[in-house]
Amino acid sequence: MHLNIDRTQLINEEVSSKVKTFFSKEGMPVYEIKGYLTTSKYRPKIEAEKISQENYRKNNCHILLGIGSGNIANELHSLLSNKEKLLIIEPNKNILEKMENLKCLLDTEKVKIISGLHNEELEKVLYSLVKEYNNRIQLIISPNYDKIYPNFTKKAMVKIKEILMLETVNRNTLSRFAENWQENFIRNFYFAFQSKPLNTLAGKLNCPVVIASGGPSLDKHLLLIKKNLNKFFLLCAGSTLNTLLDNGIVPDGIVSIDGGLENYNHFKNLKDFTIPLFYSMTLNTEILKLHSGEKIIFNSKGHDQSNQIVDELLKYKVGEVIGGGSVANFTLDIANKLTNGPVCLIGQDLAYTDNASHAIGNINFSKIDKVKMNERKMFEIDGYHGDKVLTDYPFFSMKRGFELYLNYLNHSREVYNCTEGGAFINGCVNTPFKSFINEFCKEKISKEFLQLFSSENYIKTNENWEKLYEIMNGEKEKCQQAQALCTVALDILLKLNPQKPIFNIKTNKKLEKSDKKLKLLLNSGLLFYLFGEVIHSVNNNFLEKESETFEMNQKRIYLKSLALYEGIQISLQKAIHYYQELLNDISQELIKGE
Known part of the structure; x- marks a missing residue:
């Protein structure tokens, strides 16, 4: 944490640097910051034309890190077609105040400006542009900005790369599963017609909910789960089910959303699959055919078009769930909707703890070697214990989903991370699983389970x-x-x-x-x-x-x-x-x- 505070302080000091103004021989303003010029002292316009022409890419969104004296921004703007945009990121507000009459800044259709340290706004705008331009992003760093603002420049470049990689993960997922999702979305109306809507179960529980995910750290908690199983509602995230069943643990509910055949393979060998199943319309249809217990349907928040269709055809509001890059992201919001009690995460590593991909018993379990590290472009992030852990962008996407959700909750509900390993999740309260059980799981709560599914049956005529x-x-x-x-x-x-x-x-x-x-x-x-x-x-x-x-x-x-x-x-x-x-x-x- 201290490292983050120091880095933020350094950036704050950088962007508050004073600006000195000179004029070129052509009479154009030239700015000096910390002894560095932001443009050529002699021929700023020619320099700007050269940089712009060398960096302009057709059908791209251009990101200019640093407005300098405004010449590059103006030249880039003159090259843009109606289908192209320019994002200017200028950390120093003092510079922008000198640009009031810059022509390109008046074109709000093509040009967007982020000033100062508006990290949330920058992230939001970047995600929108990266998605709109399908990762066709051209980054230009104004002269000497990497020397004037080294920490800010590094942070901005890391953020841009991070968002590009996360969008690549999202895009690949969409491309890979679009056909599966479409088939499931249509065929699952048969099951949706007979399922309970999540809305009817909201707030029915007051007990603790434990969310079990399939990370490597789950293994060390299995005995504690088994010993205290009747003291909390155990909600299983997707394929974690096999690890739990292999250890004689039957969860109280399972959440599943994935539409591919790989997801069906996690369930195909189950007999008497009656565990209450929370599912979305994209779930693999074969899983719903196999399942013979209570089915609870939910919509995915943000999928407005499909959600409206589902609600209209089923004739009731199903209920929306906030998701992310993993079924575990959906499971957390479902847990918060079901109970008024505390919620904790276990097995939520989001990293390759001890060089393992999953808990033992998960059919996707594998050990990580250097070849896989390179294939999956793995990198290090802050760990649960203050250490560094190895992750990749799919896991990082899930971590970001949790952190966005926790930021949305804004401490209106505390979420306890009892994984005791893996990645550090900002916004969670880190506590040992044993401590969570000792504090919140003191009584048997079987009566609450009966109440949860005793609502009206949605049988159709x-x-x-x-x-x-x-x-x-x-x-x-x-x-x-x-x-x-x-x-x-x-x-x-x-x-x-x-x-x-x-x-x-x-x-x-x-x-x-x-x-x-x-x-x-x-x-x-x-x-x-x-x-x-x-x-x-x-x-x-x-x-x-x-x-x-x-x-x-x-x-x-x-x-x-x-x-x-x-x-x-x-x-x-x-x-x-x-x-x-x-x-x-x-x-x-x-x-x-x-």
Whole structure:
């Protein structure tokens, strides 16, 4: 902690440095800070033009660390197209006060300025830009800023790299699982129709909740869990279940969200899988088929479009859960929603404690060697015990999710980190697991468990099932109609010369007509996972090139249009299959009800 305080103090001292003003031979202002000039004393405009032209990248967001005398910012601004932006990060407010009339600063559409030490604002803006530009970020450091503000510059560069890497993790996850999520989202309406909404269980408990995650440090707590199992509500995060069951521990609830086959593999060999299951609509459908106990559904906060669809089709507010990079992030918010009592984390290492990936018994368990360290780009962060521990960006993303959530709670609820190993999680109260049990887990609480699931059963009538069948069959028919429109559009494109395509007025009118009908058919939002990935891929794979001629422009638009319609058509074919699987399940339910 002292190191962080010292670093902050150094940065504060840096950014409060006094600014001396000189003028170049051309009469332009030149600023000196701590003996360093922020621009050339002789030809500042020529220097700025050279730096800007060397660093400008088409289709990128440009980040200028240090505004200097304003010349580089002005030159960069003059190069930007309407689709490009400039973020200026200037730590010294005294410098910015001298820039009131700088032309580029008045363009609020293209230019954003972060001044002083607004870390939260900087992080928020960076995340937004990195996502918008799909990691196409060009960083430029103004002359001598790394010498004038060495600590601030290092901190800013680390933050930019961190956000780029975290967005890469998020983007890879979206790309990898979009198809799984889409299939599950549609097919899981069959199970959602029979599940309890999380909202009905909110505040039903007053007992302690222990969240068990699968980090290596979980192993040392297993005996203590088993000994005190009837004194707290044990909520299991995802694949941790196997480690618990291998040690004769049956949790009181399990949270699972992952849609891939890998997640199903954690559960496929379970018999009598009746542990109450908290799940989101993206959960692998096969897990829900395997599970025969209480099912509790929740929505993921921030997924407004899908959440609205779920609530509308189920005819009640399901309840939103704040998540993050891991099922454990969701589990923490669920625990806080269920109980008014204390909540603690165990096995939440977020690091490779003792060079292990998971607790023993987890099917993903492995030992870490130098090859894996390099493959996963591992790095060191502050540890639970004040030491340094090895982590990677997926784990770091989970850690950030916890810290954002704890910051959101703002001590309205204390969360105890009883992992006794792994990464230090800012905002948690670190305490040994034994101390948590001695202080909060003094009485048997079996009665509370019975109360939790005694709420109204959400059993649907045949009329309800018939209505769901009608809605989903209608969505399937829309997909079939949309497929036909894609075929029409592709036929129009394939009649053009692929080497020298020309989009004349007649061709454009035909394509516009198909597009309008297509948008009307696909505006329900049910297929946002599939279409979102198609549109993202097309938009980022067919970017305008430097010095693009008319012929190059027409060919790029042609190839982009082909990729878009083909991508939509393939997605529609998959969606039709998912809808048919759901309709088959509903049909079986209707047969039962006859």
